[in-house]
Amino acid sequence: MVDFVRAHGGGVVATNSGGGCPESAWVNLAALGDGRLVFGTNERSRKYANLLADPQVSLVLVSGAGQEFQLEGEAAVLEGSAAQDAGEVLESRHPGATGKPSTRLVAVRPTWARFVDVAAEPPVREELAL
Template sequence: MRRVRDFVRAHGGGVVATNSGTGCPESAWVNLTALDDGRLVFGTNERSRKYGNLLADRRVSLVVVSGDGQEFQLEGEAAVLEGSAARDAGELLEARHPGATGKASTRLVAVRPHWARFVDVAAEPPVREDLTL
């Protein structure tokens, strides 16, 4: 998990896909950070489709890229954070992405990955490695 955590902290954003319930996934760019325990955190507006999708189905996938040929593909379960957990995660997200948590309608979501794949197309030969989390 440390490898995923450090990569997310270094690159700070990715695409999250949620189940829209219509047969088509809904994808969106999100600002990310990672907690010490490896959960990935992003904020979302409680009126967004993404938030409604997460309430209906906690399963998500994420892709985080470096811009230099490396990426992590992840699958996991999302949970909306409340109370002190939300406050603590919000401080981390705000430190990485100033303004990310400034609206009253922002809800913080933590994703606990259960599967990950690391890809590095800049390496010779290219690397593709599934990780046990």
């Protein structure tokens, strides 16, 4: 999963809006050494407000060639040195991703994952033990 994120660099994150309708957005992702995924978000965004109210998220990461990861996990807003370290990783993968003062860094620790490869014969569908 970490290698997949490092190779493809982005995905769709879905958060709970609290109003019965999920909110989804494309995010640039980087993988941290401990397996968490990190992205930046504007502190005035719906996504950020949703994460503060409910840290449970889902993500879909695609290769564009028939492979994808579906993930569920818990998000945490990073502070201090943890935010600085994660920001360096994200910035190295996506220059400019952390340049605005209103950007907050969020790390997601996956709790469930499924890998799908429809380009393989036969197609692969496997759940990962996390």
